[in-house]
Amino acid sequence: QAVIFFRPVLGAAMASDDVPRDLEGSFLAKKEWQYPVEDRSGWLPANAQELADNHPWTRRAVEKNPRFPGYVPPEALFCWTEPDFASYINSGGFVKPKMRCQYYISPENPQTIVDLLEPVLSELNWTCTVDSKTGREESLAQVTDYMGMPVPTLKKQADGSLEVVKPREDIAAIFIWESSRNMIDHAPTLKFRGLVNRLSGVHHFTKVGMLELVRERCIERDIPINFPPPWYPLTFALPDDLEQWKRHAESNPHKKWIYKPNAEAMGRGIILVSKISDVDSRERPFRTRCKNVEVFDPKEPPLKERDFAHSGVIQEYMVNPLLLENRKFAVRVYMLVARTNPLLVFHYNFGYIKRCGQYYDENKFNREDLFRHVTEQEFQKKQEDFYETAAAELMSLEELDRYLQENYGIPAFRLNFWQQVKSICMEITLGIKEGIAEKGKLGQFEVFGLDVIVDADQRVYLLEANRDPSWVVDTEVKKAILPEMVREMMEIVLWAHSDEGKNKEAMLHSPMRGFEVLVDDAFDFQAVDVE
Numbered sequence: 001q002a003v004i005f006f007r008p009v010l011g012a013a014m015a016s017d018d019v020p021r022d023l024e025g026s027f028l029a030k031k032e033w034q035y036p037v038e039d040r041s042g043w044l045p046a047n048a049q050e051l052a053d054n055h056p057w058t059r060r061a062v063e064k065n066p067r068f069p070g071y072v073p074p075e076a077l078f079c080w081t082e083p084d085f086a087s088y089i090n091s092g093g094f095v096k097p098k099m100r101c102q103y104y105i106s107p108e109n110p111q112t113i114v115d116l117l118e119p120v121l122s123e124l125n126w127t128c129t130v131d132s133k134t135g136r137e138e139s140l141a142q143v144t145d146y147m148g149m150p151v152p153t154l155k156k157q158a159d160g161s162l163e164v165v166k167p168r169e170d171i172a173a174i175f176i177w178e179s180s181r182n183m184i185d186h187a188p189t190l191k192f193r194g195l196v197n198r199l200s201g202v203h204h205f206t207k208v209g210m211l212e213l214v215r216e217r218c219i220e221r222d223i224p225i226n227f228p229p230p231w232y233p234l235t236f237a238l239p240d241d242l243e244q245w246k247r248h249a250e251s252n253p254h255k256k257w258i259y260k261p262n263a264e265a266m267g268r269g270i271i272l273v274s275k276i277s278d279v280d281s282r283e284r285p286f287r288t289r290c291k292n293v294e295v296f297d298p299k300e301p302p303l304k305e306r307d308f309a310h311s312g313v314i315q316e317y318m319v320n321p322l323l324l325e326n327r328k329f330a331v332r333v334y335m336l337v338a339r340t341n342p343l344l345v346f347h348y349n350f351g352y353i354k355r356c357g358q359y360y361d362e363n364k365f366n367r368e369d370l371f372r373h374v375t376e377q378e379f380q381k382k383q384e385d386f387y388e389t390a391a392a393e394l395m396s397l398e399e400l401d402r403y404l405q406e407n408y409g410i411p412a413f414r415l416n417f418w419q420q421v422k423s424i425c426m427e428i429t430l431g432i433k434e435g436i437a438e439k440g441k442l443g444q445f446e447v448f449g450l451d452v453i454v455d456a457d458q459r460v461y462l463l464e465a466n467r468d469p470s471w472v473v474d475t476e477v478k479k480a481i482l483p484e485m486v487r488e489m490m491e492i493v494l495w496a497h498s499d500e501g502k503n504k505e506a507m508l509h510s511p512m513r514g515f516e517v518l519v520d521d522a523f524d525f526q527a528v529d530v531e
Contacts, residue, residue, distance in 0.1 A: 031069075032093070032094075033069055033070040033093020033094070034070060034073075034093070035073055035096065035099060039099055039100075039125075040073065040075065040099075040125065041101045041124060041125055041126065041174070042123060042124035042125050043124050043174075043494045043498060044074045044075070044499075045074075045192065045193035045194065045195075045443070045498065046497060046499045046501070047193075047499070047502075048074030048077065048499075049071065049074050051074065051077055051192055051193070052071070052072045052073070052074045052076055052077055053072065055072070055076075055077065056139075056140055057082045057086070057140070058072050058089070061085050061086045061088075061089035061090060064086075064089075064090060065089055065090050065092070067092070068092055068093070069093065070093050072088065072089065073099060075099050076097075076099065077172075077192040078102070078172050078173070078189075079099055079101055079102065079171050079174075080097055080171070081167060081168065081169050081170075081171065082140070082150050082167050082168070083149060083150050084097035086144070086149045086150060087149065090149065100126070100127050101124075101125070101127075101173075101174040101175075102127055102128070102171070102173050102174065103126045103127070103128055103129070103173055103174060103175040103176070103177075104128075104129050104130070104131075104132070104175070104176045104177070104184055105117060105128065105176075105177045106177065106178045106179045106183040107130065107183070108178075108179035108180060108183060109177065109178075110471060112471040113177070113471040115473075116471055116473070116482060116483055116486040117486065117490070119487075120486070120487055120490045120491075121175065121490075126175065129173060132183055132184045133170065134170060134171070134172050134173065134185050134188050150167040152165060152166045152167070153165045170188070172188035172189045172192070173194065174189065174194045175189075175194060175196075176196045176198075177197045178197060178198050179468060180467070182198065186198070189443065190441050190442070190443045190444070193442055193443045193497065194443055195444075195445065195493060195497060196443055196444050197444075197445060197446055197447070198444060198446060199337060199340065199436060199444050199445070199446045200436075200440050200441060200444060201432075201435030201436050201437075201438055201439030202432045202435050202436065203435075204465050205448065205465050205466060206262050206263050207261070207262045207312060208237050208311060208312070208313060210462075210464060210465055211235050211237055211313055213428070213431040213432065214227070214228065214229065214232050214235075214427075214431070216431060217229065217427055217430065217431045221531055222531040223531070229427070231420065231423065231424050231459075231461055231462055233315045233316045233317075233318065234248075234315070234316040235314070235315045236248075236314050237311075237313055238259070238279075238286070238311070238313065238314055239286060239290075239310075239311075242279075245279075245314055246276050246279075246280065249275075249276050253275070255316055255317070256272070256273070256316075256317040256319060256362070256365055257272075257273035257274075257314050257315065257317055258270060258271070258272060258273065258314070258315050258317045258373070259271040259273055259308065259312060259313070259314045259315075260312055260314075260315065260464070261308075261309035261311070262309060262312045262313070264309070265378075265466060266376055266378035266379055267302075267370075267376035267378065267379025267380075269306055269307075269309055270306070270370065270374055270379075271306050271308065271367075272366065272367065272369065272370065273314060274365055279308070279314070289307060289308045290308045290309060291307035291308070291309070291310075292309055292310050302370065302371075302379060302382035302383075303367055303368055303370060306367070315463075317365075317373075318455055318461065319362045320456045320457075321360070321453060321454065321455055321456065322404075322454040322455060322456050322458065323360055324395070325355075325390060326359045327355045327356045327357075327358070327359060327360055327390060328355065328356045328360045328372065328373060328375060328453075329353050329354060329355035329356070329395075329453075330353075330354050330355075330375040330451050330453045331351050331353055331397065331451070331452050331453070332352055332354060332449055332450070332451055332469070333347065333348065333351040333421055333425075333449075333450050333452060334347065334351070334447060334448065334449055334469070335348070335428065335429075335447070335450055335465075335518075336348070336445070336446075336447045336493075336515060337429075337436070337445055337446050337447075337448075338445050338489075338506075339442075339493075339497060340436050340440035340441065340442060340444050340445075341437075341442050342520075342521040343436060343519055343520075343521040344496050344506055344517075344520055344521070344522070345429045345517075345519040345520075346506075346512065346515040346517055346518055347421065347422060347425045347518050348485055348514055348515050349514050349515070349516055350396070350397065350514050351397055351481075352394045352395065352397070352477045352478065352481060353394060353395040353396070353397070353399075353400050354375045354376070354377050354380075354391075354394060354451075355375060355391055356371060356373065356374070356375055356380065357371055357372075357380050357383050357385075357389030357391035358371045358389075359372060360372055360373075371383055371391075375451075375453075377391070377394075377470065378470065380392075392475075393475070394475045394478065395477060396477050396480070397414055397417070400413065401413045401414045413458065417454065417458070417460060420459070420460035421450075421452060421460060422516075422527060422528050423528050423530050424450070424460065424462050426518055426519070426526070426527065426528040427530055428450075429518055429519050430530070442497070443497060445493045445496075446467070447489055448466060448467060448469070449465070449466040449470070450462060450464075450465050450466070451464050451465075451466070471486075485514060488511070488512065488513055488514055489515070491511040492506075492510055492511060492512060492515060495509075495510055496510070503522070505522070505523045505525070506523075507520065507523075507525065
């Protein structure tokens with residue numbers, strides 16, 4: 001049976017002067033089967049048109065209508081169902097299913113990151129979805145009508161009743177931004193090379209995971225070195241390394257320590273340790289002091305006595321930090337894994353300084369002294385007079401550079417600082433490279449917030465890497481850094497996964513401004529030789 005290409009209204013019509021018009025010819029000549037530009041997505045993954053052309057739903061519909069004059073828009077990979085494919089192709093493009101790609105931001109994310117991402121994603125003509133139910137079946141409907149349109153079928157149940165089975169209507173988000181845990185299935189999005197802000201195969205964002213990465217980096221170098229490396233504090237995992245730590249602490253009684261639970265942030269669960277009995281004793285063994293808290297009470301007093309977690313690390317405490325107005329400070333910097341294959345990694349050339357509200361004093365090292373030792377801003381905000389302290393005033397690296405020049409006579413602090421930060425980022429990149437190669441998927445990317453500290457000799461040490469860095473824009477310094485960084489991050493990620501960035505050297509062609517290339521495996525580029 002012949003396939004009717006157009007509806008009767010398109011076959012022929014009479015003009016006002018009763019002269020027949022060839023509407024079909026006009027439709028084809030003007031390529032009216034195409035979607036207008038304002039309906040199209042502002043970004044599509046590399047080779048998206050090829051994926052759409054080879055999709056089973058496209059191939060079957062074209063077999064039914066070989067006269068189809070155009071092509072399926074690649075956006076259909078994310079927002080069309082099988083009936084949408086069939087109706088568009090069978091009508092020759094006259095029937096245009098709704099075509100609007102969707103992005104998903106996990107409801108567990110703070111509103112601040114939503115506010116930073118939404119302008120960029122909206123400019124791409126995407127709309128937000130909160131539906132976590134997703135799917136992208138490629139199987140063909142078993143029953144179609146004579147036009148090739150999938151139709152419902154009847155399925156007999158165990159009790160003899162019949163169930164109507166309709167063609168699936170699940171679609172996939174083209175972009176996913178998760179928070180601390182995954183709330184949506186990533187596979188349907190990644191199947192057609194959509195974007196997801198989570199890497200598979202990396203674990204360095206937990207305290208124990210970072211310790212394992214650093215230990216492996218010491219061993220797997222061209223020339224192995226002893227642990228710890230020059231850029232990481234001496235660290236032990238608890239409870240696994242408890243006896244080893246006790247032996248070291250006993251041999252070095254002058255050292256101070258800081259305990260951090262494995263999967264926590266914002267200063268939660270940190271314990272200052274001066275002696276072995278603070279952690280383990282015959283009267284109170286370590287295992288009896290451990291307690292996991294699933295949900296922390298935000299109203300919990302910040303200086304309340306704390307329990308150890310069942311998994312965590314204990315780090316040697318730096319007693320000679322470089323001070324800012326006699327206060328301890330740390331620097332937040334950023335590292336972006338923009339693409340997994342070929343691997344493409346950047347670091348951001350701007351950061352900000354977080355400082356304690358109370359003056360530093362290494363001899364005051366008890367629970368009530370946490371505000372002079374923990375630089376985490378969300379923890380510092382729990383001080384009653386926080387907004388009257390220096391901790392409320394974040395500082396840019398440029399301002400720190402001027403302060404150190406004027407008050408300590410330290411020249412070009414930033415230059416020395418960024419050279420060390422680049423090396424640390426390179427060490428992390430090389431440490432996660434194998435895991436990404438084994439388990440990473442094209443379309444995955446991730447940005448990490450790294451906290452580093454500087455000692456009195458201007459040596460930089462990595463404290464931790466955060467998978468969910470703070471996106472709160474609550475100071476002038478953050479207003480100057482975060483919105484622009486998020487926009488540039490998105491531009492780089494979109495470029496790296498598009499036809500525009502395919503086989504292009506990031507150093508020369510990527511839209512970077514504040515970011516700088518660390519690794520570009522496609523061109524065997526590595527910014528720092530750390531071996």
